[in-house]
Amino acid sequence: MxxxxxxxxxxxxxxxxxxxxxxxxxxxxxxxxxRLTGPRRQPRFTPAPDAVEHFHAGRHRLASYVWEGGGPTVVLVHGWNGTSGDLSAFVAPLRDTGRRVVAIDLPAHGRSSGRLSDLTEAVEAVEAVLRREPSIEAVIAHSFGVPATVLAAARGAPLPRAVLISGPTAVxxxxxxxxxxxxxxxxxxxxxxxxxxxxxxxxxFQTVDLTVVAPRLDGRALIVHDRSDREVPFLSAQALHRAWSGSKLLATEGLGHRRLLVDPAAIERAVRFAVGWERKDVEAPVLPQSRELRVVGG
Structure with a gap:
């Protein structure tokens, strides 16, 4: 609303x-x-996508934006009253690693159909894209997109790795x-x-509490949250990290709820985790220097 x-x-x-x-x-x-979404915004991207595709999930016709690459696929999921373009700063770094990138507009957002939506339809949308796209490697999700992603994985959608930014654990x-x-x-x-x-x-949905769902998930997660987030308290990130044994918690200071999506250091850490470069057995290329962010645990 x-x-x-x-x-x-x-x-x-x-x-x-x-x-x-x-x-x-x-x-x-x-x-x-x-369930009523706010004024409709159209996504903007730099670089422009190679293709715009449409597919159906439940009662909605959804828009997805594709940047081709030779590697596996990383999916971007935005938050409530947002668009896929909110995560556009992740596209170029991911493409530099050779990944194929897919961003979706959730139901009743961006170029997707509808005026009303909710968490159940967002889960349905994320589950649909994870099942239709080839070679899913990771999802990078923000805010409302976090529970949509985690609950889609709980329903069996493939989710080897997830970067969960500023997400709530409950609705x-x-x-x-x-x-x-x-x-x-x-x-x-x-x-x-x-x-x-x-x-x-x-x-x-018997539960949409991520702290109940997370212990059943096999994938790995990087939970990124700012201590000064006024929309979703940092306590949410701590609770999810405690519940998810395969997670790391990355705490930031002074970036709030949305600036994490454009901060170079946060983006670098998110991309490294999404493509598996944080593993000690992988020889990763050297990315440009950026300020240090602190991993709290995991």
């Missing part, structure tokens, strides 16, 4: 009025509003923030939580 102050006031008044009569009815409408905090922005009373917020659980269960 877009953060327009006039819209927020009107929706808040309407939902509170409806909730006074029927919290369940307010929750049904609230969940639909929660409930977003719903709580949604309720706070609209100033909804406790009864409606609780009805929203029940409605969300029902919605997820009907879609076949």
């Amino acid at each position: 877009a953060d327009n102050s006039t819209n927020v006031r009107l929706l808040s008044s309407f939902l509170r009025g409806l909730g006074a009569v029927s919290p369940a009815a307010a929750a049904r409408l609230g969940i639909q509003l929660f 409930e905090p977003y719903l709580e923030r949604f309720g706070q922005v609209l100033g909804l009373p406790p009864a409606i917020r609780e009805a929203l939580r029940r409605r969300l659980r029902m919605f997820l269960e009907r879609a076949g």
Whole structure:
């Protein structure tokens, strides 16, 4: 839902009025509003993709952008209200390693179809691209793209390595923030939580808590998170790292939630991990010098 102050006031008044009569009815409408994406942005890339492809996942027609290369495939997954272009700074470094790069617009984002979407459809989209693309080596995902990627792997999609940047471990905090922005009373917020659980269960998700799912995954992960992230607390990264035995945690300072996507040092570390150059048994080329980032554990 877009953060327009006039819209927020009107929706808040309407939902509170409806909730006074029927919290369940307010929750049904609230969940639909929660699934509403913000103003549509078109992705921009440098360099331009070699091809733009379309494929279907569930009810959506999705756009994907392909940079050809002789090596295996690395997939880029953006966050909520973002586009595939948000991760464009990773494309050139990945191509320099010879990798084939594929970026997707999630449902109701970028050039993909729809106006409403949610985590279940994002998982469906990531799972579809991981199953259709050849020789998947890694996924680099940001924010909302992180749970979409991890849950797709939990459903059996191939995920040898993942770089998970600024990602939440659960969807409930977003719903709580949604309720706070609209100033909804406790009864409606609780009805929203029940409605969300029902919605997820009907879609076949018994849990979307990544700390529950991660211990079952065989792949390796680099979890990248800034200590000053105001949108997704650093505690989320720590919790996921503890739950995932095959993970490393890379902490940064002063980059917040989004600047990690353009910071040269963070990009370098992410690319090295994605293509396997951090392994001691691999002779990696020398990349340009950049400032040091600290691996906390793993």
